[in-house]
Amino acid sequence: PALDTAAQRLQRLVPKEFAERLLATRGQVGKERRMVTILFSDVKGSTAMAERLDPEEWMEIMDGAFDVLIEPIYR
Template sequence: MNCPSCQATLPQRANFCGFCGARLAESAVAPASAEAQQFAPPPVHSPSGHLRGSGYLPPLPGDTRAAALTPMGDRRVVTVLFTDVSGFTAMSERLDPEEVREIVNSFFRVLSEPIYRYGGIVDKYIGDAIMAI
């Protein structure tokens, strides 16, 4: 099977192109077996693209609600980096808090520079950890 957008060769059961991220046409996707369908979770979106069970959402005036519930974004192949300071807990117990702060800030600076240089983004800083895409 080939991607209709970039013509890359793809596995038969692919839903999205692993090269350009394009969604494959429904006819190109092999149907799931009856056993797989039995254990599959219910779909989050209805065929119209709106969230099911939207009673949990506060009412919005007019057509704004439909626009707000339309899924946004696209599917991409990405690399996720998650790392932290090795031995942080033991280190933080024996060092002065200002020294710990300097070490963690230095760690964040050293890691953030190549992340941004290569087009990544820092998703979040979590204590002594960093998560980047």
């Protein structure tokens, strides 16, 4: 059950093929060089908000934010 949840979360953040590869190799992907895109983001006020909300509410908000932030990367 916990692995299923981790797999589902991972597949929302990275392409399905890469998520499956990471899970199959337990994160031990072979040495290779690739061109990648990395997005760093600081959500203003997020720490204070996370302290006020239940963990489930916080994850729902952050999942929505990630959906918006990640979409342009795949264009």
